Amino acid sequence: MAIVSRGFRGRRVADPRLPPGQYLERGFPVLSAGPTPRADLASWTFSITAQGTTRASWTWAELQALPAEDIVKDIHCVTKWTKLDSVWRGVSLDTLLDAVEIAPEEQFALAHCDGGYTTNVPLADLRGGQAWIAYGYDGAPLRPEHGGPARLLIPHLYFWKSAKWVRRIDLGTTDTQGFWEQLGYHAYGDPWKEQRYWGD
Numbered sequence: 001m002a003i004v005s006r007g008f009r010g011r012r013v014a015d016p017r018l019p020p021g022q023y024l025e026r027g028f029p030v031l032s033a034g035p036t037p038r039a040d041l042a043s044w045t046f047s048i049t050a051q052g053t054t055r056a057s058w059t060w061a062e063l064q065a066l067p068a069e070d071i072v073k074d075i076h077c078v079t080k081w082t083k084l085d086s087v088w089r090g091v092s093l094d095t096l097l098d099a100v101e102i103a104p105e106e107q108f109a110l111a112h113c114d115g116g117y118t119t120n121v122p123l124a125d126l127r128g129g130q131a132w133i134a135y136g137y138d139g140a141p142l143r144p145e146h147g148g149p150a151r152l153l154i155p156h157l158y159f160w161k162s163a164k165w166v167r168r169i170d171l172g173t174t175d176t177q178g179f180w181e182q183l184g185y186h187a188y189g190d191p192w193k194e195q196r197y198w199g200d
Helices: 060-065 093-097
Strands: 045-050 053-059 069-076 081-092 108-113 118-122 132-137 151-153 166-172
Touching (some): 053 060, 069 132, 081 093
Antiparallel strands (some): 045 053, 081 132, 108 118, 108 166, 132 151
16 A cells, blocks of 8 residues: 655755755656566557547557657656756657547546556646647656656656556546645645645
């Protein structure tokens, strides 16, 4: 059974880019709910699904062939560390979502990952240049312990929403809670509002 941590203590540094309650982290801590899965890129796929059907799917080679972006963003972990100016490379969710038809009532997404992890996010937070499928970090392929070969990157939300080892995004008409959300984490997770846990 996973344990919901109230976070780590660290040195507080005054910086206007630090959300309330966060401290500056210069490293990149590794936090996972279970063992690190290892993917076979020859059989790896990423899919967008809805109502039990696959609306689009990409192999690793097909994903790599899509237009990629270099992304520099601050990331904020619910355990209270913030890393400024983290450097990523990946494909915008706008590009992937534009490849499928989405019904007006499908306003929610649930990310599914290797290892059984899930996390929920409103569809609007995956659009408008706010989210990516990231496969590169700091100029190198994304390492497995940090979510490689590919992870969801939604830097404006707490970092647990940037699900590691992502394989599928399922679109739906209701907001279905993910793994940590069912264990007490906030359904949305805005770091600037300190939405860490239920009731925040």
